[in-house]
Amino acid sequence: xxxxxxxxxxxxRLTKVGTSYVLxxxxxGFAALNTGNNALYxxxxxxxxxLLLSGIASKGGLKHLRVEFSAIGQPWVGRPAHGMLxxxxxxxxxxxxxxxxxxxxxxxxxxxxxxxxxxxxxxxxLHFDHRGxxxxxxxxFYTRYPFGFFLKKRRIRxxxxxxxxxxxxxxxxxxxxxxxxxxxxxxxxxxGAGGEVHSFxxxxxxxxxxxxxxxxxxxxxxxxxxxTEAEASKSVHVVLDPYKPxxxxxxxxxxxxSAAATYIYYSMQRGLEVVLSLPRVSxxxxxxxxxxxxxxxxxxxPAHEPFAIPYERxxxxxxxxxxxxxxxx
Amino acid sequence: MTPARREIETLLxxxxxxxxxxxxxxVGLLPLVAFHAVMAGIIARVxxxxxxxxxxxxxxxxxxxxxxxxYIVDAAFxxxxxxxxxxxxxxxxxxxxxxxxxxxxxxxxxxxxxxLIFVASIATSTHITVLLFVIVFAFLMFRQLMxxxxxxxxxxxxxxxxxxxxxxxxxxxxxxxxxxAAVLFPVVPRVRNPMMQGIGGSLTNASTGLSDTIDxxxxxxxxxxxxxxxxxxxxxxxxxxxxPIRLRxxxxxxxxxxxxxxxxxxxxxxxxxDGVFRxxxxxxxxxxxTVQQHLLTNTRVYLPTGAYAVSGLPTLFEGPQNEALxxxxxxxxxxxxxxxxxxxxxxxxxxxxxxxxVNYPRNDEVTAMARQIVGTSSDPLEQAEKIExxxxxxxxxVADPAAIGHPxxxxxxxxxxxxxxxxxxxxxxxxxxxxxxVPARIAGGFYGGRFNPLTGYFxxxxxxxxxxxxxxxxxRWTTFDPTPxxxxxxxxxxxxxxxxxxxLGESVTYYWDRYVLTYGLGDQVAxxxxxxxxxxxxxxxxxxxxxxxxxxxxxPGTIVFIxxxxxxxxxxxxxAGRRHPVFDLLASHLRRFGINVxxxxxxxxxxxxxxxxHPYDARELEPLIAMYEAERFSAHADPRRRKTIRxxxxxxxx
Numbered sequence: 001x002x003x004x005x006x007x008x009x010x011x012x013r014l015t016k017v018g019t020s021y022v023l024x025x026x027x028x029g030f031a032a033l034n035t036g037n038n039a040l041y042x043x044x045x046x047x048x049x050x051l052l053l054s055g056i057a058s059k060g061g062l063k064h065l066r067v068e069f070s071a072i073g074q075p076w077v078g079r080p081a082h083g084m085l086x087x088x089x090x091x092x093x094x095x096x097x098x099x100x101x102x103x104x105x106x107x108x109x110x111x112x113x114x115x116x117x118x119x120x121x122x123x124x125x126l127h128f129d130h131r132g133x134x135x136x137x138x139x140x141f142y143t144r145y146p147f148g149f150f151l152k153k154r155r156i157r158x159x160x161x162x163x164x165x166x167x168x169x170x171x172x173x174x175x176x177x178x179x180x181x182x183x184x185x186x187x188x189x190x191x192g193a194g195g196e197v198h199s200f201x202x203x204x205x206x207x208x209x210x211x212x213x214x215x216x217x218x219x220x221x222x223x224x225x226x227x228t229e230a231e232a233s234k235s236v237h238v239v240l241d242p243y244k245p246x247x248x249x250x251x252x253x254x255x256x257x258s259a260a261a262t263y264i265y266y267s268m269q270r271g272l273e274v275v276l277s278l279p280r281v282s283x284x285x286x287x288x289x290x291x292x293x294x295x296x297x298x299x300x301x302p303a304h305e306p307f308a309i310p311y312e313r314x315x316x317x318x319x320x321x322x323x324x325x326x327x328x329x
Numbered sequence: 330m331t332p333a334r335r336e337i338e339t340l341l342x343x344x345x346x347x348x349x350x351x352x353x354x355x356v357g358l359l360p361l362v363a364f365h366a367v368m369a370g371i372i373a374r375v376x377x378x379x380x381x382x383x384x385x386x387x388x389x390x391x392x393x394x395x396x397x398x399x400y401i402v403d404a405a406f407x408x409x410x411x412x413x414x415x416x417x418x419x420x421x422x423x424x425x426x427x428x429x430x431x432x433x434x435x436x437x438x439x440x441x442x443x444x445l446i447f448v449a450s451i452a453t454s455t456h457i458t459v460l461l462f463v464i465v466f467a468f469l470m471f472r473q474l475m476x477x478x479x480x481x482x483x484x485x486x487x488x489x490x491x492x493x494x495x496x497x498x499x500x501x502x503x504x505x506x507x508x509x510a511a512v513l514f515p516v517v518p519r520v521r522n523p524m525m526q527g528i529g530g531s532l533t534n535a536s537t538g539l540s541d542t543i544d545x546x547x548x549x550x551x552x553x554x555x556x557x558x559x560x561x562x563x564x565x566x567x568x569x570x571x572x573p574i575r576l577r578x579x580x581x582x583x584x585x586x587x588x589x590x591x592x593x594x595x596x597x598x599x600x601x602x603d604g605v606f607r608x609x610x611x612x613x614x615x616x617x618x619t620v621q622q623h624l625l626t627n628t629r630v631y632l633p634t635g636a637y638a639v640s641g642l643p644t645l646f647e648g649p650q651n652e653a654l655x656x657x658x659x660x661x662x663x664x665x666x667x668x669x670x671x672x673x674x675x676x677x678x679x680x681x682x683x684x685x686x687v688n689y690p691r692n693d694e695v696t697a698m699a700r701q702i703v704g705t706s707s708d709p710l711e712q713a714e715k716i717e718x719x720x721x722x723x724x725x726x727v728a729d730p731a732a733i734g735h736p737x738x739x740x741x742x743x744x745x746x747x748x749x750x751x752x753x754x755x756x757x758x759x760x761x762x763x764x765x766x767v768p769a770r771i772a773g774g775f776y777g778g779r780f781n782p783l784t785g786y787f788x789x790x791x792x793x794x795x796x797x798x799x800x801x802x803x804x805r806w807t808t809f810d811p812t813p814x815x816x817x818x819x820x821x822x823x824x825x826x827x828x829x830x831x832x833l834g835e836s837v838t839y840y841w842d843r844y845v846l847t848y849g850l851g852d853q854v855a856x857x858x859x860x861x862x863x864x865x866x867x868x869x870x871x872x873x874x875x876x877x878x879x880x881x882x883x884x885p886g887t888i889v890f891i892x893x894x895x896x897x898x899x900x901x902x903x904x905a906g907r908r909h910p911v912f913d914l915l916a917s918h919l920r921r922f923g924i925n926v927x928x929x930x931x932x933x934x935x936x937x938x939x940x941x942x943h944p945y946d947a948r949e950l951e952p953l954i955a956m957y958e959a960e961r962f963s964a965h966a967d968p969r970r971r972k973t974i975r976x977x978x979x980x981x982x983x
């Protein structure tokens with residue numbers, strides 16, 4: 001947990017300034033009682049009024065705060081994720097100043113002011129330690145405002161779930177390993193714009209005559225259309241085998257998930273289309289968006305039984321429990 | 330606000346805290362001037378962008394160590410007062426701390442020292458203007474406290490100095506604090522330590538128009554002083570008989586070396602009966618008037634002429650001069666007493682007295698003059714009336730004794746100059762009567778007063794000090810006043826507007842004196858008694874009303890109506906409890922399309938699956954799932970969203 005140095009359990013704590021103030025008030029109160037001097041009583045009542053108002057103001061200000069995450073950027077394990085917190089101050093009276101928000105994966109952030117009956121958005125930074133669904137269910141609000149006598153805390157319950165993507169391997173060695181796999185780019189085995197013939201089919205209305213296979217049409221006596229294969233160099237096939245045999249620790253499994261995510265990440269950066277095969281499902285990246293793939297990697301759990309995942313010869317397989325003829329990263 | 334500006338503001342606040350000390354006797358002028366001079370030097374240095382080290386810090390530290398010994402010397406020999414020595418010490422610390430702040434972050438300590446100085450300032454102040462100082466000080470202090478709070482917060486996060494809260498916030502909190510203080514002030518218990526003496530107010534050092542002797546060896550002088558001596562409440566039916574007011578406090582019945590003196594008398598405590606001190610025997614019309622009085626020099630009590638009984642004092646003594654009344658020193662912060670005084674048109678002594686003729690030296694010319702004035706009259710009162718008439722019409726009155734321009738004997742006043750102020754008129758009349766062997770004496774006190782129409786009392790000020798004459802008629806002393814009536818104190822005419830402004834100011838001062846300075850345990854007891862009475866009355870009234878309404882509620886129709894409401898509420902709660910959560914309803918709906926939403930599946934994923942197999946149904950369900958997610962992940966539940974989802978799902982099922 002990212003906590004500021006003054007974080008504490010409980011609701012309120014007397015600060016050093018507050019302690020001095022309380023002692024001073026006690027001394028003045030004692031002097032007033034001893035002397036019956038009403039000028040001292042005026043001072044005493046001002047001191048007590050100030051103390052009381054300080055407590056009311058800090059509590060009243062925090063009490064009326066509402067908070068929610070308005071946006072969170074791509075959350076990767078180990079990388080700061082930037083987000084926006086939306087703060088509403090519903091109080092009709094109290095402006096809230098100098099509030100420090102922290103808790104969970106949030107870096108402590110100072111909010112200078114939330115004026116009464118207003119909403120502001122505060123940029124925040126989050127740090128996640130593990131992939132998967134992370135629940136952000138509480139935030140701690142601290143303030144010394146207005147006079148610094150008390151450090152008040154309010155824990156606000158929120159309901160936020162974030163799917164955290166796996167850690168990207170950042171080391172130079174890991175990066176080279178991921179780039180080396182570029183040679184593994186394979187044909188898509190799908191119909192598309194390309195030079196290689198993929199298959200033939202019957203002519204249907206609307207087909208361009210440029211794609212007619214003249215020789216085949218002549219020999220068969222009907223219109224046959226030639227279909228070409230999509231460009232091979234635009235696509236990579238990644239397979240992640242979740243099987244984790246006994247004796248393999250969780251770190252090793254997480255390592256291959258990170259490796260797969262890193263591989264996909266850099267492939268996407270190079271403009272490649274990525275196909276990710278997992279047990280019972282294959283996911284395709286679309287228009288430079290690999291979010292479904294990363295979400296899948298974020299949520300994948302280790303399996304204790306081997307799966308049969310069909311994959312092609314040039315597929316890049318990430319596995320901790322299988323060593324066959326497939327290439328591994 | 331830059332740090333330099335903030336530093337200057339802190340230094341100004343510390344300097345400001347000591348300003349009220351100039352108006353009190355807490356410390357001498359020299360330490361205060363020295364303090365402000367050093368602070369001004371530090372402020373100037375900071376304003377020029379230099380370090381606050383007006384005196385090098387090592388030197389200042391040495392001085393600080395030496396000051397420990399000096400403090401004892403100060404308390405024992407210089408100030409001879411621990412409070413004054415302590416105030417000096419705090420002033421020294423206040424100059425030391427800014428110099429030390431260049432090396433140590435000591436904002437909070439400096440504010441504490443500033444607060445101590447200010448407490449020393451207000452503790453010895455009794456004037457209403459102290460309230461203004463409190464408000465200004467509180468405003469500046471709030472700004473500083475908010476600043477300290479701010480920098481403590483940002484420093485904990487490793488941030489740099491940022492903008493502190495504004496004056497607007499300080500004003501807001503000042504208003505709030507003042508309101509709370511106003512509520513707390515009357516209820517904070519005034520249970521005081523009986524062993525401690527109160528701290529004296531500032532009035533004791535003020536000059537008075539009255540002196541212990543009337544010394545004609547020197548030129549007399551009188552400075553107008555508007556300080557309030559007393560406030561006198563006289564009922565409308567008594568006013569014609571007891572105004573103008575004469576508060577008598579001194580009797581000058583002895584003459585020596587051109588001075589009029591008060592004879593020393595026995596000092597004995599008067600006994601009270603049920604809190605009432607009887608000091609004379611009444612003759613003629615009697616009334617009770619109320620006098621609120623500041624005890625001026627020492628503890629002498631000034632009572633209206635004609636006073637024969639007084640209550641409202643814990644003790645009353647006669648002495649140390651003849652017929653002078655004094656009380657014990659008050660043990661509270663103010664020097665104010667409120668007395669109920671019974672007065673009569675005339676009073677006689679409780680015991681028989683033998684008045685003697687004043688030992689004024691006989692002078693043939695004065696005697697001749699006296700005989701010429703009284704003619705053939707032999708009755709002392711008749712003779713006194715003629716002399717009073719003569720002096721008030723033939724002699725010229727000057728309000729300011731300094732206008733005479735030189736010291737003057739009474740003989741010279743009577744025989745040569747014929748010009749003087751009230752003391753000469755009174756002394757001249759006593760001299761004339763003495764030459765006729767009529768017992769007479771000079772009475773000193775205050776005369777007249779101005780009626781305050783806003784509060785209904787007469788205000789007597791120090792500048793209303795006056796001298797008149799008392800003549801023995803054989804059984805009692807009778808008052809005469811040879812000073813021309815229209816020229817006596819308080820008889821000068823002021824404009825209406827000025828009079829009302831003065832009355833307004835006086836009223837404010839009165840309320841300050843009455844409800845702030847002299848507010849005490851007795852007032853709290855009275856307030857509590859009033860509150861209890863009010864609560865009892867209110868409860869009795871509510872009880873009566875409730876008993877009436879309960880009688881009406883006992884009708885069968887009302888009982889059935891209440892039961893129906895209770896049953897309806899219970900039914901609504903039961904229905905609400907049986908309702909399924911929105912998630913379950915959505916999952917149930919998706920199950921119809923062959924999608925089982927398990928605990929590991931999100932609604933978003935279920936929707937994607939539905940979109941793949943049943944795109945049309947997915948389009949219908951899409952907004953509901955979006956609404957569900959908004960509801961699920963929002964910090965605040967919105968029942969309207971849930972209601973809409975339920976309603977729409979019901980429609981889809983239909």
